[in-house]
Amino acid sequence: MNIVIFGPPGAGKGTQSNLIVKQFKLHQLSTGELLREEIKNKTELGKKISTIINSGNLVSDDTVGNLIKRYISDKTYKNRIIFDGYPRNLIQARNLDKLLSQYNQKVDIALKLSVSLEVIKRRILERKSLEKRADDSEEIAIKRFVTYENNIRPVIDFYKQSNLLKVVNGEATISEINIEISGLIEGIKG
Numbered sequence: 717m718n719i720v721i722f723g724p725p726g727a728g729k730g731t732q733s734n735l736i737v738k739q740f741k742l743h744q745l746s747t748g749e750l751l752r753e754e755i756k757n758k759t760e761l762g763k764k765i766s767t768i769i770n771s772g773n774l775v776s777d778d779t780v781g782n783l784i785k786r787y788i789s790d791k792t793y794k795n796r797i798i799f800d801g802y803p804r805n806l807i808q809a810r811n812l813d814k815l816l817s818q819y820n821q822k823v824d825i826a827l828k829l830s831v832s833l834e835v836i837k838r839r840i841l842e843r844k845s846l847e848k849r850a851d852d853s854e855e856i857a858i859k860r861f862v863t864y865e866n867n868i869r870p871v872i873d874f875y876k877q878s879n880l881l882k883v884v885n886g887e888a889t890i891s892e893i894n895i896e897i898s899g900l901i902e903g904i905k906g
């Protein structure tokens with residue numbers, strides 16, 4: 717089964733994906749993590765994208781499309797991927813369907829973590845003192861939230877239309893959210 721998890725930056729996608737990966741033996745594909753690795757390793761791509769990421773904007777659809785293709789085309793991960801942070805817009809959602817179907821796969825469930833901007837701000841400021849991510853300032857947090865909101869609406873409709881969308885209250889505790897998500901995944905496993 718392949719899972720898409722989305723929600724505003726700071727919603728806890730990464731935390732929840734980590735838990736689900738262990739419980740259901742999946743592979744986590746976080747485009748944000750992959751991009752940050754590129755920056756850390758000072759690759760050609762990393763140099764190009766660092767300003768974009770640190771200012772809270774999205775990198776190009778082609779860039780992230782190439783990153784996820786590496787995994788979708790790899791048999792090791794077949795039907796075992798949780799997409800964390802992808803798709804971020806309608807073009808990416810369509811591209812994901814196309815790529816998956818090229819490799820005889822599909823999205824089985826799309827989990828939307830709903831969290832308000834107020835809660836996101838609080839969490840990001842807490843995380844800032846722990847991880848020191850370059851894109852973790854309040855101003856950038858707001859920018860990233862607005863970017864997310866503006867791009868994600870058609871993605872929500874896209875998954876709603878195909879009956880794959882499940883909305884989860886992302887303001888509950890980590891374990892409450894985990895229980896809800898696990899139940900939803902169990903449900904589709906049948």
Ligand code: AMP
Pocket residue numbers: 725726747748749751768769772773774775776777780800801802803804808860
């Ligand atoms: P995240 O860790 O998912 O919050 O992503 C961190 C940053 O990486 C985002 O603010 C974007 O700049 C970039 N990014 C991650 N995923 C995508 C994506 N699917 N499309 C475009 N940019 C992305």
